[in-house]
Amino acid sequence: MQTLFLSDISPDTITITEPTILIDTPSVSSTRTIEITEWWRAILLGLVHTSIEVRRQMRLVWSGATIEIWYVVVSQADARVDAVLDIRMIADTTSADIRTLAFALDAGRVDLDAGVRVAPGISDAEVALHERNIFLGSSGTIRSIPALHVASERVRASHALSVERLSDERLFYLRSRGLSSETATHLCIEGRIRETYAAGLSESGEHTESLIRQAIRHIIPTAIPFSL
Secondary structure, three states, X not given: OEEEEHHHOOOOEEEEOOOEEEEEOOOOOEEEEEEEOOOOEEEXXXXXXXXXXXXXXXXEOOOOOEEEEEEEEEEOOXXXXXEEEEEEEOOOOOEEEEEEXXXXXXXXXXXXXXXXXXXXXXXXXXXXXXXXXXXXOOOOEEEEEEEEEEOOOEEEEEEEEEEEEOOHHHHHHHHHOOXXXXXXXXXXXXXXXXXXXXXXXXXXXXXHHHHHHHHHHHHXXXXXXXXX
């Protein structure tokens, strides 16, 4: 698969004409549209960690088109991130798998809208939308609603949402094995990020490892577990 960096592509609308891995690490507010033509497969690996507004629309316009989205959003202390992932399925036999992971640090706020729209009359489409939200520190806000708008009966669709804090029991277990609180927190956070980027690791290990390192760098050492 070819690898493209969205920051290196100037048009607001990008057309995918071969199997592609898209790396998305925006540093300024932006809106981009990605169209997947024919039966191509695209993977979008994203990381947002600054106070910006990000809009990404993915359009599956050809039978057999596939999109996999693995997106991590980090709101640092006293910062706000506003992200929208808008997937439009307008052809038969298309599939979308979207997994997001949001971290909110002290007084940070994440507004994450991930939604899938399946056009009327579409058949044999499949969509899965999973959002995982984790609070780090004593305060923070995450607004996250996985939305499926399905206007067709011949569609397999599922969605899930989880909210959690770092497990005190898990941290205690790691510390009982001689790890410092900082190292234990680091390992727990890294594990969750790796779970989110699992598909990217199998397809593009080098670029995905870079995203993992970036994500951790913007969380640690400011992530403070609730009880040590």
